[in-house]
Amino acid sequence: MKKIIVINKPSHWGLDIPGVDVISPRRYLSDSGFSKLRNVRVFNLSNDYAYQTRGYYVSLLAEARGHKVVPSVKNILDLRERALVKSVSDDLDDLIQKSLKRIRSQEFVLSIYFGQNISIQYARLAKELHKLFQAPFLRARFVHNGRKWEVFSIRTIPFKEVPEHHLPYLENFAIEYFKRKRYDLARPGKYIYDLAILVNPDETSPPSNKKALAAFEEAASKLGCYVEFITKEDYNRIGEFDALLIRETTAVNHHTYRMARRAQSEGLAVLDSPDSILKCANKVYLTELLRNAKIPTPKTLVLLSDNPRDADSLGFPCVLKLPDSSFSQGVVKVNSKEEFKDKVKEMLKASDLLIAQEFMPTDYDWRVGILNNEVLFVCRYYMASGHWQIYNWNSKKKSEVEGNFDIIEPADAPVQVLEIALKATRLIGNGLYGVDIKELDGKPFVIEINDNPNIDAGVEDGLLKEEIYRKIVLFLLEQINGSALKQLPDDKGRNKKLKNSLF
Known part of the structure; x- marks a missing residue:
C-alpha cells in the first residue's frame, strides 16, 4: 500500500521515514494523478482541519478517492464535540486518575505522537486516547476540578508546533508506527480486499468454532481477500481494512458494538452492522418491534x-x-x-x-439462519439433557451442556416457520440473523432474533459445507462496492452461480 504524508511545508519535515512520500496539501488537492491512485494510505498532518480549510478537504477528498485517510472527516468532527470529550473523561476515568496522580499543578498537557508520549508513565493513556481520536498528532489538556482530573480538550497539533526537543522521539515513534502496521506490508498480488475477522480467543462459547473460522479464512482467500483475525485491542486499526466480520458474541455496551460502529463510520462493510446489534441485543426492543408487527411471540x-x-x-x-x-x-x-x-x-x-x-415447553427450538433476506440454513436445536434450555451452563458434565441438533434442508422445514423468520428479520435489516422459533400445534412463535448467529463447523454448515462461508463473504464484498463481484476470481465457475443465486 502506497503511503503519503500531507504536510503544509514538506521541506520542513526533515524526518527520515522509509517508504513514505511527503507532499503538500496543494499538491494532493490539485494534482489529478492522485485521484487515479488506488491502494493508498494518506496521513493528513495539515496545520488546520477546520471546516473548508485545505486540511479538511485533504481528508474529505481522500475518502472520495477511496484512499484510507488518517484522520478521517468523522475523526475531525469528533474532536470538536464537547460531549464526546466529556464521555472520554468518563470512559477513561480510572486510567486518567492513575496516570496523573503525581501531578501537583491544576493543569496538565499531554502530547501524543502516533499514539505515544515521550514519557513512559503516560504510555497507556496516550495509546487509549489515540484509539479514540485517530489523528497522528494530538494534544490533550487536563484540568483538576478540586476532586479529580478531567479532560478539558483534545486537539490536533500542527507539525510546526511540535517542540524541537520532541522531534527525535517523534521520528522514532513514526518509524515504529509505520513498521508495525499491517498496511506497511506488501499485500500479495492475488488479494483485492482486506477482511478483518473479530474474535475473542478467550470466549467460552464463541459464535464460530476454530474450524469454522478457518473455513471463513479459506473462503475469503479464494474470493480475493487478505484475512486477518483481530481482537478488541485492534480497535485503532479498523480503518486499515475494507470489511469487518464479527465472530465474537455481540452486545451494545461492549467493544463489539463500538468496533462495528467505528468500522461503519470508516466506510467498511460490516457484519454485524451496529444497527443490527442495537436492535437484536435488547429483548425489550424486540418485544415492542414484534408486537407492533403482529408477529406471534409467547x-x-x-x-x-x-x-x-x-x-x-x-x-x-x-x-x-x-x-x-x-x-x-x-x-x-x-x-x-x-x-x-x-x-x-x-x-x-x-x-x-x-x-x-x-413458558413454552418444547423438545427443540427451530433456528432459521437468514442472510440478505434469504434462508441460509435451518436447524433444530434440542434441549440439553434434563434441562429446559438448549444450554445448561450448570451441568457438571461437559457433554451435557448443549443439546443435540439436526440440520435440515429448508425445503423440508415447515413453510410457516420459514415465513415468520423472514418476516421478523425484515424488521431488522438485510444482514446475517438467526431466528429462534418455537412451534406449538403447528403454529410458530418467535422467541428472539440473533444478530450474531452461530456458524459452527459440523453444525450450521452441515449441508452447505464451504458454500455457507462463501455466501457470507460474498455478501460482505457486495457491500464494499456494487461492482466488486465483477473482480472476483472465478473458482471453477462456482462464483457465477453463487452471484446469480445471491444477488
Missing part, C-alpha cells in the same frame, strides 16, 4: 423497576430474561409467585427493565 410482559408487575397472566412456570441476555445466560425459569418476586427483585439490580415471558 405472551410477554415488560417489568419496570418502579412497578414490577406480577405474572398471573402468564401463569407458572414462566421465564425471566435480562434485556441483553444471550446464549441462555441471564435467563431463568420461575415456578411460583414467591420465586417470581425474589428473582425479579434480584435481576432488577442489573437492569431497570426485565422481560417476563410465557
Whole structure:
C-alpha cells in the first residue's frame, strides 16, 4: 500500500521515514494523478482541519478517492464535540486518575505522537486516547476540578508546533508506527480486499468454532481477500481494512458494538452492522418491534423497576430474561409467585427493565439462519439433557451442556416457520440473523432474533459445507462496492452461480 504524508511545508519535515512520500496539501488537492491512485494510505498532518480549510478537504477528498485517510472527516468532527470529550473523561476515568496522580499543578498537557508520549508513565493513556481520536498528532489538556482530573480538550497539533526537543522521539515513534502496521506490508498480488475477522480467543462459547473460522479464512482467500483475525485491542486499526466480520458474541455496551460502529463510520462493510446489534441485543426492543408487527411471540410482559408487575397472566412456570441476555445466560425459569418476586427483585439490580415471558415447553427450538433476506440454513436445536434450555451452563458434565441438533434442508422445514423468520428479520435489516422459533400445534412463535448467529463447523454448515462461508463473504464484498463481484476470481465457475443465486 502506497503511503503519503500531507504536510503544509514538506521541506520542513526533515524526518527520515522509509517508504513514505511527503507532499503538500496543494499538491494532493490539485494534482489529478492522485485521484487515479488506488491502494493508498494518506496521513493528513495539515496545520488546520477546520471546516473548508485545505486540511479538511485533504481528508474529505481522500475518502472520495477511496484512499484510507488518517484522520478521517468523522475523526475531525469528533474532536470538536464537547460531549464526546466529556464521555472520554468518563470512559477513561480510572486510567486518567492513575496516570496523573503525581501531578501537583491544576493543569496538565499531554502530547501524543502516533499514539505515544515521550514519557513512559503516560504510555497507556496516550495509546487509549489515540484509539479514540485517530489523528497522528494530538494534544490533550487536563484540568483538576478540586476532586479529580478531567479532560478539558483534545486537539490536533500542527507539525510546526511540535517542540524541537520532541522531534527525535517523534521520528522514532513514526518509524515504529509505520513498521508495525499491517498496511506497511506488501499485500500479495492475488488479494483485492482486506477482511478483518473479530474474535475473542478467550470466549467460552464463541459464535464460530476454530474450524469454522478457518473455513471463513479459506473462503475469503479464494474470493480475493487478505484475512486477518483481530481482537478488541485492534480497535485503532479498523480503518486499515475494507470489511469487518464479527465472530465474537455481540452486545451494545461492549467493544463489539463500538468496533462495528467505528468500522461503519470508516466506510467498511460490516457484519454485524451496529444497527443490527442495537436492535437484536435488547429483548425489550424486540418485544415492542414484534408486537407492533403482529408477529406471534409467547405472551410477554415488560417489568419496570418502579412497578414490577406480577405474572398471573402468564401463569407458572414462566421465564425471566435480562434485556441483553444471550446464549441462555441471564435467563431463568420461575415456578411460583414467591420465586417470581425474589428473582425479579434480584435481576432488577442489573437492569431497570426485565422481560417476563410465557413458558413454552418444547423438545427443540427451530433456528432459521437468514442472510440478505434469504434462508441460509435451518436447524433444530434440542434441549440439553434434563434441562429446559438448549444450554445448561450448570451441568457438571461437559457433554451435557448443549443439546443435540439436526440440520435440515429448508425445503423440508415447515413453510410457516420459514415465513415468520423472514418476516421478523425484515424488521431488522438485510444482514446475517438467526431466528429462534418455537412451534406449538403447528403454529410458530418467535422467541428472539440473533444478530450474531452461530456458524459452527459440523453444525450450521452441515449441508452447505464451504458454500455457507462463501455466501457470507460474498455478501460482505457486495457491500464494499456494487461492482466488486465483477473482480472476483472465478473458482471453477462456482462464483457465477453463487452471484446469480445471491444477488
